[in-house]
Amino acid sequence: MLSRVAESLFWMGRQVERAENIARIVDVNSQLLLDLPRPESERIARNWLPVVACLGDETAFRERYKKADAGAVTEFLLFDRTHANSIVGSLAAARENARTVREQISPEMWEQINRTYLWLMSKGARQFFERNAYDFFQRVKKSLQLFQGITDSVMMHGVGWEFLQMGRHLERADKTSRLLDDEFFLVRKENSPGGGALVQWQAILRASNARQSYQRIHAAVVDPMKVADLLLLHDEFPRSVEFCVRAVDEALRRLSGVAPGRFSNCAEKLSGRLLSELSFSSIEEIWARGLHEVMDELQLKLNELGAAILEVYMHPSTTPTAVAAAGSATASLPQVPQ
């Protein structure tokens, strides 16, 4: 597969996942206003900045808007085309990537992403949002989940698929870690575990599509540490950081054919190391160190891993002469089984 094409698929995976995550986060934040007691809900309605900060886009937001009220933040996160990480911005980029790799993806995948984008760009979509935000978010999420479903059932699960899935899982791990970062989003250190804080932990569960999974494991009682355990370390919950890192690690190994416990390039080294760290950690240790610090470190490692994948497969620093040409076996690059 062309390196450029692999890169487009990788980013497309990230961008679609990103759009879906933003939809879920903004949706949950709007609903939270209904669940919280009065003074708290008013505080949040006036200040949506934690949502923006949680996504790491505070600077971009401040360049464009003065007040961080609900209107400005939803505009920024949903419809602002100038903001690459808005839903519309992510989907515009995902669609451009899809367009450059149309020969690699199925026509159904292209049509789904194209249709979703065209709808979001229409006047009707905005009116729909203003009339009924809840249904709007449902529709955005469903459209993107449909894309994932189509992808799963019609795209060849070959090299291109691996890059798409690596992008998707890296993005997902990143967003989960951000939701858990207690410096941001809604959970504040100063919050004693009173009623308001618990509502916020519930919100985090909802924003990660994890409420039902949590209830099945721990029944209805929301315990912050157990929430963090599920979202970070559970090996069956598909949005947990460990689950996502394992998915990336396995994809890298399918690409290179190198067994777990060994590595043939820096991406495998980083993914294997991070996976071991997560596998051999307990939530009590993490809690003791402080969620913010651990999440900060985690995001850094995820970034390094993403950069390493690009480095190994898309921008190899090896000079062309050193790279496998015409099937010679001198490659420093791994050979991908077809």
Next chain:
Amino acid sequence: MPATKPVKAGRPKRATAAAPGPFAGYELDGFFDEVFSAPGVVRPAYRKLVQRLNRMSPAQLNERRQMADVSFLNQGITFTVYNDNQGTERIFPFDLVPRIIPAAEWAHIEAGLVQRITALNLFLHDLYHQQNILRDGVIPRHFIDEAKHFRKEFMGFNVPRNIYIHICGTDLVRDGDGTYLVLEDNARSPSGVSYLLENRSTLKRVFPHVFEAYGVRPVEHYTEELLNLLKYIAPHAKPNPTVAVLTPGIHNSAYFEHSFLARQMGVEIVEGRDLIVQDDHVFMRTTRGLQPVDVVYRRIDDDFLDPLVFRPDSLLGVPGIVNAYRAGNISLANSIGTGVADDKVMYYFVPHMIKYYLDQDPILPNVPTYLASEPTDLKYIMDHLPELVVKAANEAGGYGMLVGPHATKTEVEKFRKLIKADPRNYIAQPTLALSRHPCFFDDHFEGRHIDLRPYILYGEKISIIPGGLTRVALRKGSLVVNSSQGGGSKDTWVLEGEE
């Protein structure tokens, strides 16, 4: 709406005035009309179609049109409107009513095109080798010396299988009495074939019953034939060569087509930066390292192909690819240097080439053409400028063109100066009364001028996809069919029989 009675052969059915259908008030305005041979008299090939259309209400027709539009939009068969930061995208206008070509008419066109491409290839081979046609004075040498796209670096070079123009789009028009004339040859990288294929697949969905009622020759095998051709020209007749489509990139207006063709052929679509040349061999950068490439269907003009040989500022091309081509390690379609054949001055000489190389008379005549570089022609051009169509010799896409009867005085005078300054670069032709075809507008049909671009593939054999892309000048009265100038397109049906 009253149902139309079945038409009996030999008794033309009145379709206008009498019937209050969508053709009510349809005017021929004295032009050759593809559907009506006289007011209300439907040509045999169109009878079944007109019957069907007459049975439909404007609302039904509009519904079909929306179906078609939505289908184009969802598939991303669109172009971006520049200077619009909302990222608005428009579809290429598609007219519902197909153009129908009966079998015998097509046989005539096909024979003419085969003859023409054969002569053009012989001409290019001769031009890049012995140059007999210049030596014998059939074409004055100075025209070649001054031709912008003549690549003298390739004199004496042997192209794979001796084929220069592998993919050609030749534009045809019909004049006032319905005679097919050749308007121009596109021997570099003609575009539009993807629209032809998408038009067909859309029309089959929108008008399944009408389509079924006719025996229409299929077009779907085009990409297969194209792939066969590209494999056929592989270096050293290599079996199972690796083929790639080279595109300038996603911002090119024809990107959809490049991607479409690569997808349909199941080959990689590459940009210049995806390719690298080592020791005169071309490779793609892949996740497995470098993979060799044997044949490139390039949709980049000669000028931008290789910054080491042609324009050094080109970022689209592949440094070193021309040397790899010279070394015979990569094949290019079309070959380098074919642009000289679609120079509009060379066009003037194509009938002479047919006579010279094949000793035949042209089956499809040229449009009468005046060369501004010839004193007698120049005088005629200058005396009749407001009546003529003037074209720059090396422009495409409807640019660099004057349509005298539709131009303002200022425009005419501007061209008068341009021609005087550089006569070699201009030709003039009489303004043709191009044939018209009904197109659907809101609730009725109106005639619009059309042309036809058949696509010719020259590989192991010459094959022409039945029909071609029918382009329509959708602006009322306009003669310019290019999509950049407000043109649209129609599906084109070549029938197995006559009706």
